[in-house]
Amino acid sequence: MTAGVMIVAGALAGVGGAALGALLPQRLRVAGAASLIWVACALEAVAAIQVLATRQPVILHSAQLLPMTGVDIVLSPFGALFVLLVALVAAPASLHAVGYARHGLDTRTAAAALPLFVTSMLLVPQAGSVATFMVLWELMALFSLMLVLVDHARSEAARSAGAWYATLTHAGAAFILVAFLMLAAGSSGQTFAAVAHHASRLGPVVRGSAFVVALVGFGSKAGMVPFHVWLPKAHPEAPGPVSALMSGAMVALGVYGIVLMGYVLLGGGPGWWWLLALALGAVSALYGALHAASSTDLKRLLAYSTTDNVGLSIMALGVSGYLAATQHRLLAALALVAALVLLINHAAFKGALFLSAGSVQHATGTRDLDQLGGLLRRMPQSGAMFLIAAAATSALPPLNGFIGEWLLFQSLLHGSGAGSTAGDVAIPLAVSAMALTAGLTVVAFVKAAGVGFLGRPRSAAAEQAVEVAWSMRLGVGVLVGACVVLGVVPGAMLPAVEAAAQSALHGMPAAQLSSGLDLQLAGVRGALAPAEVAVALVVAFLAVAGLRRALARRPAPRLTEAWGCGRELQTARMQYTAASFAEPVQRVFDDVLRPVHDLDLSHPAESRYFIESATYHSTVGDVVERGLYVPVIRALRHWGRIARGLQPGSVHRYLGYGFGALVVILIAVAVLG
Amino acid sequence: MLTLLLAIPALCAVVYAVVPWRRALGWLGTAAAAAVLVLGVVVSVGAVNRPAVTGLSGVLRADALSAFMVVVIGVIAVLATWQSVRYLDHEIARGASTRRHASVYGLLVQGFLATMLLAVLAANLGVLWIAVEATTVVTTFLVGHRRTRTALEASWKYIVICSVGIALAFLGTVLVYLAALHSGVHGQNPLNWTTLVQESHRLNPGVMRLAFSLLVLGYGTKVGLAPMHSWLPDAHSQAPAPVSALMSGVLLSVAFYAVLRFKVIADGALGPDFARTLLVVVGLLSLVVAASLLLTQHDYKRMLAYSSMEHMGLIALGAAAGTPLAIAAVLLHILGHGLAKGVLFLASGEVLLTEGTSEIDRVPALLSRRPVLGGIFGFGLLALLGFPPFSLFVTELNMARAEFQVGLGWAAALSILCMAVIFAALVSHGRRLLLGRGEKEQRQSTARLVAIPLIGGLAGCVFIGISAWPLATLLSAAARIVAL
Amino acid sequence: MNASLLAGEALAAVVQVVALALGAPVLLGLMRKVRAHFEGRVGQPVVQPLRDLRKLFRKERMRPDQATWIFPAAPVVLVATVAVAGAISPLVTTRPALGGSADLFALVYLLLIGSTVLALAGMDSGTAFGGMGASRAVTIGALAEPALLVTILALSFGAHSSNLPAIVQATVLHPEILATPQRLFSLGALVVVVVAESGRLPVDNPATHLELTMIHEAMILEYAGPDLALVTVGEAMRLALLLGILVNVVAPWGVGAADSLPAIALGVVALAVKVTAAGVALAVFEVFTAKMRLFRLPELLAGAFMLGVLAVVSGLVVR
Amino acid sequence: MTGSFYASALEIAVSVVLLAAMVTLWRRSVRAIVRSLAVQGFGLATVAAVLGFHLGDPGLLVVAALVLGAKAVVIPYLLTRLVRVDPGSRETQPLVNVPASLVAAGALTFLAFAATRSVTAVVPSIAGRLIPVGLASMLVGFFAMFTRRKAVSQIVGLLLVDNGVALVAFLATSGVPLLVELGASLDVVLAVVVLQVLAVQLRTRLGAFDLDQLTELHD
The missing domain is CATH 1.20.120 (Four Helix Bundle (Hemerythrin (Met), subunit A))
Structure with missing residues (x-):
């Protein structure tokens, strides 16, 4: 089978999956859909690997499909990497979905939408023309929207999230379309090849504005601040596997779009474009990390952490473009590799985390951290996998998150002092933003793991939780395995990433990073041997554990009531809650988070000097939402109410409009002659 | 034949x-x-x-x-x-x-x-005028068929406003005739479209400017283009659903067809810029008005009516671009919009029959209570919002492309902005109408006889959005006729 | 690479780890002694921490009934990560065995593993104090991170690499860069960060007995016996390691190549002297400082961050 | 028909059309307004007849007869029946008062002249000179439509617009082709019939012909 045939067959398998999802009896729907999702993922992934290996793009065209433009599929090595990324998340997520099915995924609509969502994501990076890209992009939005709304009958939050998501994703698509059309306006066709050819001859104003417009559009899909507000609403409301797909794969396609625009179509640009991206990425990373650190809803925390991680990737991309603009071509390739590695890693660990959160929700019925606790004892495997994935997200070596951050740091290190003053100022700031982000991420995930999985259960639901079905555990396990493997032997993914980066940066030298198991930066001094570190850690761990065993009088510890400074009875209510855990961070960043505190004191009737009960509530809203979106919505509503006066029901008024228009036309004609 | x-x-x-x-x-x-x-x-x-x-x-x-x-x-x-x-x-x-x-x-x-x-x-363009005027006369009673007070009110507004508009169109037609007579077009019938197109370069530009402006304003009334659109929400919301479907789905487009025919003549006489400017102005104005009035809409039939106005505005912008691509997109958009809007009006009629009100807030959670009907309404709405695979996506995309190609990028961008506002408004209304929890005992099924044509209509809309091969040659032939 | 060199490097790494493990408790004892001296007490013998450890190892292991495997694993992970960090850092030699496999950045994250796992263990105990300590500890860690990484960036400039041996070697080869403002600023930032990371005054009071003011101690409140011993060793090693890196960045003399036993021995002696000096200085400083309020810590760490940024900027100017 | 007689006959007939239009703005009694519409229809028929005689076009004479029948007899008759349902109905409070309306009508006439300069330039005949009057009559009718409250007044306004367009058609092109003219007249008559039926129904529902009450449908 040639790659072209596989691409088409994969797409057809996805559509077939939708058919199975719609037609099979309820019990089998999700499993049927999932099985064809695997087929689709496998076919597309094999095609992608073939392209990455041969570095020859696959080009397909059909004039019959898609009126007036036809469909253009171009699978370049760069797109192939994203196909692999989507497949990496989609296959385990659909496995997880089989177990998760009872939670609303087994309706006809959802079971049909899931394979279509995956298929559209698999095809987006293969789109070879403006029309094809926009169709697939919007299909991806549509099917994910349907999946976000799965729970609409029960949850007002899901309805609201759906509305926000639909509106913002559409606005984003509108920006993207305008950006593409600005470039395509005078070109001979609407294929990306033609557009890229034409774009090189456009003036700097058009190119710059197209890039900025595209950055906004793709940034909103990538969850870039301040266009992220849909993300912390939609990701939590979607079913677990869907959030994993959205966060792990779909969001990465936003970054794909920025690279597509900046590198593939425009062929790079001046430094300010990229410093803008760097700044937005840094702001996103910080903002996301800060909100993740102060969230008390497990999936909302993960959603904000997505904004954080994608922000890091956009930072790396910004550095890459900036270095390319200052003629540091090898380093530019290195930074692009860093951006892509960050995305792949994010797909693995955030996919695993969202799937785990889905398992938790499946087992306990809640995502509120303050209702969880003690899950590691009750769901040992799921819990352990969550811990590993959380460690990977916190960039702890030797897991994959660390590799990405290391590459990002190296890019920033070697990018500082690249020549322009703006860059020299920006990059140290970016490093500190990245560092603070890293610290806050640790806070967020220690909180998530500590409050959610350790200690005593905080509710009956958590008390009674049991381990989830094997399919769900296996789904998470695959991704957690990927976190470990990619962390210990990053060399496994690097050839593919380098091929992809080189195809995006056509004409630039390849950043040869890998030599066997180590990372050796070409052209600069920098090396890391994660495998060695991993082995050293394991050896050290075994040695210390052995030492303890040898020295201790009795190897197994005695189980006792916790001491707690001498308190007799330890209850779950005495533990630190998620909110109290986040309180110090929240207080430090009061100005950014602007939490709303509510303290209700009730006094006994006899005296106001005693307090009968006290409830304290603190909520952290999204400042950007409150400051940027809500006023716009309010203004539009206001205008809508005013505009109703345009249509008061009076036939005289209506005729008056026409008369006015006629008079204007006559005057215009009189003046023009 | x-x-x-x-x-x-x-x-x-x-x-x-x-x-x-x-x-x-x-x-x-x-x-x-x-x-x-x-x-x-x-x-x-x-x-x-x-x-x-x-x-x-x-x-x-x-x-x-x-x-x-x-x-x-x-x-x-x-x-x-x-x-x-x-x-x-x-x-x-x-x-x-x-x-x-x-x-x-x-x-x-x-x-x-x-x-x-x-x-x-x-x-003959005169006959065209007679036919369009006759549609007004015929449909007035259809609009008022339910004979309620509001239906009468709507039909009064409809016939009065449309008659004035169409009278302006008649004046425009007369002026075109005059221009033809006085430029030496004496063929068999100077109001014949083919004759006029052939001789269009000889028509007096001064007269043609006035004539075409009047024609756009006049036929624009029936198209539902601002500022003579005001009858549209009333008539569409009061007419029986099948009539609304016909009016919104085809009548508006038939009136626009007249504008297209005259545009060819005007382009010949005046060059493309005059018609383009005029159509861009009315198109954008219609979009702005539709967007403004959709924001706080509370009646789902009026909502659909304003959405028709939006789509007519888009079509006007597409026609303003006027390239073969734009015209092909405009025509396919007419078909796609007709299907989607027809299905939606018919579905809304079914909702009105069973729920007894056209207030959005009094018909909540349609999807839970009436899954099939709610589903049809929901998918229809998605089609109107311009989601693929419905054909409106492709046509909107290609109209925008064509507009960018002829230097109307700013207008396309503005129209996309208006569409985004409309999108937000429709999403918020659709959410109130469709989503939410319905009482279990209220769950009703929808008659298969009702559902089949509606689903068929949506499927048709999807089909021409994915592959319009049966129409491709027809579309390009049609586009060649009126394109620049 | 020839076999003897490899053996030498491996030996150096082992020596570094062992020196850390044995020297750290002694350093702790020394600092207490200095403090006692300034407070007019006689104080414990310098080797008292070692005796305490021996005693603790003989005691029974305990584990709260709610806790999971995290709780007993955490002390081991802490010690293991500090040990690995010790093995790859240029303490007695510029070329430790795994020196090429990790850089300063990796070192920071290795140390982060230990503190993270310890925080988790604090929460695992299911008590109020565990959560409190964990929350405070990770918050401080998060705030110290920017200052730390910016400082690393500044230090990496001179060597064009973030590889720690490379940085130390660059200083050995070009001692004149020590006098640059860049190095001075980085040094200031590094000192604050080391104090914060190792939980010393004014950030945290390791000798406190008041639960509500505890940070680190609150987190490990439930540990007893050998586990507590490991936590204590681990923390002491971390302090010693951070001080060791600090002194080697400031004064890299005596750090030799790993090719001969005498060189290693010289390195150990030099390290001991320098770290002792640094430890004494820190202890003296602690005598005259009070613990800061938790919510004034950001000011301190922001100050360190500013120093780090200044270091970077001056590095760019000089270049 | 001699040239001068043709010219003055045409001018008088055209003036009658415009004057009749103005009168509808001036009078308050609905009955009078309908009467002036009939007068205008007569004027219009006269214009067609004069042109027909002048050009020797028998088709135009047929049209003149047709116009006379439809616009001076049938339509006014239909409207009178409508008025009879509600006798004594007066346009007591137009949205724009009578003096202002008349001033506006004057201004509209100027506008009509200004806007049709290009048209009159193309048709350099006596009839061509008078084209602006048709447009003015149309504008006055349109003006009446959105300033007068009674249903009948609005119908009359619509017919004024129609007559104005017809006048332009006669003057500019000696009438559009017969087929079109027939169809157009039929449409107009039908429209008036529809309007009359609607007005009666409205009257039974609302109890009056006041159009201000038609504001139930709004946003």
Whole structure:
């Protein structure tokens, strides 16, 4: 089978999956859909690997499909990497979905939408023309929207999230379309090849504005601040596997779009474009990390952490473009590799985390951290996998998150002092933003793991939780395995990433990073041997554990009531809650988070000097939402109410409009002659 | 053949006038519509390769553009007449309508079809005008068919505003005639479109400027373009659902067809910029008005009406670009919009029948309570919002592309902005209407007979969005006729 | 690479780890002694921490009934990560065995593993104090991170690499860069960060007995016996390691190549002297400082961050 | 027909059309307004007849007869029946008062002259000179439509617009082709019939012909 045939067959398998999802009896729907999702993922992934290996793009065209433009599929090595990324998340997520099915995924609509969502994501990076890209992009939005709304009958939050998501994703698509059309306006066709050819001859104003417009559009899909507000609403409301797909794969396609625009179509640009991206990425990373650190809803925390991680990737991309603009071509390739590695890693660990959160929700019925606790004892495997994935997200070596951050740091290190003053100022700031982000991420995930999985259960639901079905555990396990493997032997993914980066940066030298198991930066001094570190850690761990065993009088510890400074009875209510855990961070960043505190004191009737009960509530809203979106919505509503006066029901008024228009036309004609 | 095309609905109308109403007679209208559709396809096949087919001693003329419009009329008419049967059954059952009224309804709907067919088949621009004016006369009673106070109010506004508009269009037609007479066009009939197009470069530009402005304003009234759009939400919300579907789905487009025909002449006489400016202005104005009034809309039928206005504004912008690509997109958009809006109006009629109100807030959680109907409404809304795979996405994309290509990028960007606002508004209304928890015992199923054509309509809209191969040659032939 | 060199490097790494493990408790004892001296007490013997450890190892292991495997694993992980960090850092030699496999950045994250796992263990105990300590500890860690990484960036400039041996070697080869403002600023930032990371005054009071003011101690409140011993060793090693890196960045003399036993021995002696000096200085400083309020810590760490940024900027100017 | 007689006859007939339009703005009694519409229809028929005689075009004479029948007799008759349903109905409070309306009508006439300069330039005949009057009459009718409250007044306004357009058609092109003219007249008559039916229904529902009450449908 040639790659072209596989691409088409994969797409057809996805559509077939939708058919199975719609037609099979309820019990089998999700499993049927999932099985064809695997087929689709496998076919597309094999095609992608073939392209990455041969570095020859696959080009397909059909004039019959898609009126007036036809469909253009171009699978370049760069797109192939994203196909692999989507497949990496989609296959385990659909496995997880089989177990998760009872939670609303087994309706006809959802079971049909899931394979279509995956298929559209698999095809987006293969789109070879403006029309094809926009169709697939919007299909991806549509099917994910349907999946976000799965729970609409029960949850007002899901309805609201759906509305926000639909509106913002559409606005984003509108920006993207305008950006593409600005470039395509005078070109001979609407294929990306033609557009890229034409774009090189456009003036700097058009190119710059197209890039900025595209950055906004793709940034909103990538969850870039301040266009992220849909993300912390939609990701939590979607079913677990869907959030994993959205966060792990779909969001990465936003970054794909920025690279597509900046590198593939425009062929790079001046430094300010990229410093803008760097700044937005840094702001996103910080903002996301800060909100993740102060969230008390497990999936909302993960959603904000997505904004954080994608922000890091956009930072790396910004550095890459900036270095390319200052003629540091090898380093530019290195930074692009860093951006892509960050995305792949994010797909693995955030996919695993969202799937785990889905398992938790499946087992306990809640995502509120303050209702969880003690899950590691009750769901040992799921819990352990969550811990590993959380460690990977916190960039702890030797897991994959660390590799990405290391590459990002190296890019920033070697990018500082690249020549322009703006860059020299920006990059140290970016490093500190990245560092603070890293610290806050640790806070967020220690909180998530500590409050959610350790200690005593905080509710009956958590008390009674049991381990989830094997399919769900296996789904998470695959991704957690990927976190470990990619962390210990990053060399496994690097050839593919380098091929992809080189195809995006056509004409630039390849950043040869890998030599066997180590990372050796070409052209600069920098090396890391994660495998060695991993082995050293394991050896050290075994040695210390052995030492303890040898020295201790009795190897197994005695189980006792916790001491707690001498308190007799330890209850779950005495533990630190998620909110109290986040309180110090929240207080430090009061100005950014602007939490709303509510303290209700009730006094006994006899005296106001005693307090009968006290409830304290603190909520952290999204400042950007409150400051940027809500006023716009309010203004539009206001205008809508005013505009109703345009249509008061009076036939005289209506005729008056026409008369006015006629008079204007006559005057215009009189003046023009 | 063209005469036969007109004769079918006319004969059918006669049958309704003569034979007393019985239920089976309702399906006659559907059969007539289906026959129109079939003949439309036959004419289309013929018109693709030849410049034009004529009939009735030269009064009728069908080129690819006319043939395409006949197909559009036929498709929506099949849907609308199919649902008419149920509408009449229901009205008679609840005593709101008598058998005699049902006959009148059938007669008028067929008359409506006949006048629209005449409009798109007329060789003579005067006849075109007569046919468009006749649609107003015929549909007034259809708008007021429910004979409620509000229905009467709507029909009054409809006929008064449209008559004025159409009178302006007549003045415009007269001025074109004058320009033709005084530039030495003396052919067989100076109001014949083909003659005028051939001689358009010789027409007096001063007269043509005034004439075309009046024509855009006049026919624009019937298209529902601002500022003469005001009748539209009232009439569409008060008319019986099948009539709303026909009006919104095809009548507006038929009126726009007239604008397109005149645009070719104006372009010949004045160059492309004049018509372009005018259409961009009215198109954008319509979009802004539609967006503004959709923001706080509380009635789902009015919501659909304003959405029609939005789409007509988009079509006007597409026509302003005027390249073959733009015109092909405009025409496909007309078909796609007709299907989607027709389905939506019919579905909203079904909602109104069962829920008894057209207030959005009093019909919550439709998806949970009436999954099939809610699903149809939801998918229809997605189609209107321009999501793929519905054809409106492709056509909007290509219209925008064409606008960017001719330097109207700013207008396209503004229209995209308005569409984003409209999107937000429709999403918020659709959310209130469709989503949420419904009481279990309220769960109702939808009659299969009702659902089938609606699902079919949506499927058609998807089909032409994915692959318009049966239409591709027809579209490009039609686009060549009126494109720059 | 020839076998003897490899053996030498491996030996150096082992020596570094062992020196850390044995020297750290002694350093702790020394600092207490200095403090006692300034407070007019006699104080414990310098080797008292070692005796305490021996005693603790003989005691029974305990584990709260709610806790999971995290709780007993955490002390081991802490010690293991500090040990690995010790093995790859240029303490007695510029070329430790795994020196090429990790850089300063990796070192920071290795140390982060230990503190993270310890925080988790604090929460695992299911008590109020565990959560409190964990929350405070990770917050401080998060705030110290920017200052730390910016300082690393500044230090990496001179060597064009973030590889720690490379940085130390660059200083050995070009001692004149020590006098640059860049190095001075980085040094200031590094000192604050080391104090914060190792939980010393004014950030945290390791000798406190008041639960509500505890940070680190609150987190490990439930540990007893050998586990507590490991936590204590681990923390002491971390302090010693951070001080060792600090002194080697400031004064890299005596750090030799790993090719001969005498060189290693010289390195150990030099390290011991320098770290002792640094430890004494820190202890003296602690005598005259009070613990800061938790919510004034950001000011301190922001100050360190500013120093780091200044270091970077001056590095760019000099270049 | 001699040239000068043709010219003055045409001018008088055209003036009658415009004057009749103005009168509808001036009078308050609905009955009077309908009467002036009939007068205008007569004027219009006269214009067609004069042109027909002048050009020797029998088709135009047929049209003149047709116009006379439809616009001076049938339509006014239909409207009178409508008025009879509600006798004594007066346009007591137009949205724009009578003096202002008349001033506006004057201004509209100027506008009509200004806007049709290009048209009159193309048609350099006596009839061509008078084209602006048709447009003015149309504008006055349009003005009446959106300033007068009674249903009948609005219908009359619509007919004024129609007559104005017809006048332009006669003057500019000696009438559009017969087929079109027939169709157009039929449409107009039908429209008036529809409007009359609607007005009666409205009257039974609302109890009056006041159009201000038609504001139930709004946003």
